[in-house]
Amino acid sequence: MTARTKTAGAAKSPTRLVIHGGAGTITRSKLKAELEQAYTQVLEQSLTAGHAVLEAGGNSIDAVIAAIVVMEDSPLFNAGKGAVFSNAGNTELDASIMDGATRMAGSVAAVTTIRNPIRAAHAVMTNSSHVMLMGQGADAFAAEKGLEIVDPSYFHTEFRWNQLQKAIAQERLQQDHDVVPDTPYPETNEKRGTVGAVALDRHGNLAAGTSTGGLTNKRFGRVGDSPVIGAGTYADNRSVAVSATGTGEIFIRTVAAFNTAAQVRLQHLPITEAADNTLGEIAAIGGDGGLIVLDAKGNHAMRFNTRGMFRGTIGGDGIAQVSIFSDKKP
Numbered sequence: 364m365t366a367r368t369k370t371a372g373a374a375k376s377p378t379r380l381v382i383h384g385g386a387g388t389i390t391r392s393k394l395k396a397e398l399e400q401a402y403t404q405v406l407e408q409s410l411t412a413g414h415a416v417l418e419a420g421g422n423s424i425d426a427v428i429a430a431i432v433v434m435e436d437s438p439l440f441n442a443g444k445g446a447v448f449s450n451a452g453n454t455e456l457d458a459s460i461m462d463g464a465t466r467m468a469g470s471v472a473a474v475t476t477i478r479n480p481i482r483a484a485h486a487v488m489t490n491s492s493h494v495m496l497m498g499q500g501a502d503a504f505a506a507e508k509g510l511e512i513v514d515p516s517y518f519h520t521e522f523r524w525n526q527l528q529k530a531i532a533q534e535r536l537q538q539d540h541d542v543v544p545d546t547p548y549p550e551t552n553e554k555r556g557t558v559g560a561v562a563l564d565r566h567g568n569l570a571a572g573t574s575t576g577g578l579t580n581k582r583f584g585r586v587g588d589s590p591v592i593g594a595g596t597y598a599d600n601r602s603v604a605v606s607a608t609g610t611g612e613i614f615i616r617t618v619a620a621f622n623t624a625a626q627v628r629l630q631h632l633p634i635t636e637a638a639d640n641t642l643g644e645i646a647a648i649g650g651d652g653g654l655i656v657l658d659a660k661g662n663h664a665m666r667f668n669t670r671g672m673f674r675g676t677i678g679g680d681g682i683a684q685v686s687i688f689s690d691k692k693p
Contacts, residue, residue, distance in 0.1 A: 376567040377661040378417040381676045382409050382430050384440050385556040386608050386653035389671030391688050399546070402439055403685050406675045407603040409433040410683040413562060418681070421563035423483035423604075424462055424485065431458075431481040431574050434558040435466025438520050440673075441556030443479060445520045446576025450531070451583045454518040456576055457590040458484040459495075463569030463598035463659075467609045470590035471505070472497040478511040484590070486510060495590060503672055515646070518576075526579050557589055561657040569659060570594050571604035571620070577611070587611025593621035602628035603637075609652010610646065617644050623656060634658055 384406060413430030417423070435443025446454045458480035459470035467490025472495060477483045483505040487496050496504055506512050557575035564570075573596045575589040588595035588611040595611070597620035598604035605620040614620075619641050626637035634656045641654060646668055655669030655674065665674045667689070675685035 369541040375439055375565040376563060376566055378414075378679050379563045379657055379661040379676065380410060380413040380417060380426055380430060380560065380661060381436070381562075381657050381663045381665060382406065382413070382558070382560045382674065383608055383653060383655045384409075384434055384666065384673030386651070386667040386669045388669060389673070390417075394687070395591045402687065405434065405437045405439055406673060406685045407549065408681045409560070410675050410677040410685070411565055412678045413560060414681060414683075417562065417564055417678075420504060420565065422566070423564040423568050424460065426562040426564065427560045427572040428461060428481055430487055430560040430562070431558055431572050432479050435479050435481060438522075438557075440558050440690045441576040442558045442574040443576075444518055446518050447689050448680040449577070449579075449581045449583055449585070450458055453583070454474070454515060454576055455581075455584070456518075457586060458478045458572070459489060459590045459592060459597040459646035460484045461570065461596050462488070462571040462606075463571070463600040465605055466599060468494050468592045468596070470495045470592060470596075471501040472586045472590040473584055473609040474498070474501045475504070476502045476512050477505045477517050478513045478517065481572055482510050483508075484572070486573075494592060497586070498584075498662060498686030522590070524570065525661075531580060531616055554629065557595075557608040559589075559596070559608060559655060561604035561606055561655055561663075563604075563659065563661055567600065567659055569598045569600050569604040569657060570608050571598040571679055573606045573608075575608075580591060588614035592616055593618050594618060597621045597624050599624055599628070603634055603656050604656045605656050606655050607652060609669075610650035613645050613648055613662075614652065616648065617650075619645060619654065623654060627658065633664055635664040635666060638664050642666060642668045
């Protein structure tokens with residue numbers, strides 16, 4: 364495990380975990396009650412998993428991994444199981460993680476056989492001299508490190524396959540995973556299903572992680588912002604931890620996660636203002652999405668410029684707060 368900074372004799376920091384499961388056109392009128400309950404349940408499970416790590420004295424990196432693994436294992440989100448298909452009919456997964464104490468980072472891109480890409484990103488960070496590995500090399504590295512390897516069919520869901528066929532027929536690219544599954548879920552909502560988490564542990568250390576399947580009908584080898592340190596993920600104890608979801612190419616162009624952190628550290632802006640500034644810059648050049656932000660004092664923000672974002676937070680009291688729609692922000 365990577366050495367992380369601790370202050371001898373210092374008071375314990377308040378713990379905090381914040382997660383997202385994608386942002387997009389998510390409205391109460393179109394999201395069936397049973398589906399809202401299903402999403403809420405998985406988000407709460409994710410928060411509970413990460414919170415358990417923090418309450419046991421674990422570090423923020425492990426809390427982020429625990430929270431994201433729950434969402435990677437759920438077919439409701441576009442990460443891990445249930446990820447979208449590329450134009451070639453493959454699932455190509457991306458993930459990244461960053462340690463705010465050391466600013467070490469790891470990521471994987473376009474992997475096809477790793478059950479939990481966030482674990483592979485962590486392995487790159489802690490067990491290699493690199494920051495990013497991609498494709499077959501990343502898959503082989505994960506296998507060498509003993510991570511769980513699965514047949515690509517593991518990621519396949521019928522909804523995602525049908526979604527690809529419709530996208531091909533319409534000759535269009537779907538942002539992240541634009542619609543909510545039709546079996547048993549209604550195919551009416553545009554949304555983005557990238558998942559992410561930011562955490563603060565009792566030692567005052569921040570961490571951030573993000574995981575995604577990318578775009579439906581994307582070109583073979585396309586990589587978005589999620590595995591790009593500074594674009595989709597960033598963490599620095601001197602400022603904030605950030606995880607992003609949205610129009611990947613534009614989040615890369617605006618260096619969204621680092622942009623937000625830099626405003627906090629260098630301009631001393633409140634985290635909500637910094638996040639809104641970044642989203643405004645993204646909107647100005649045609650993008651949208653959301654950011655979750657957490658600082659070393661436990662202050663957090665969940666900001667988005669879409670109709671909704673799957674999101675939640677939990678602190679030392681152990682009470683999970685989960686929201687979906689724009690009119691209900693914990």
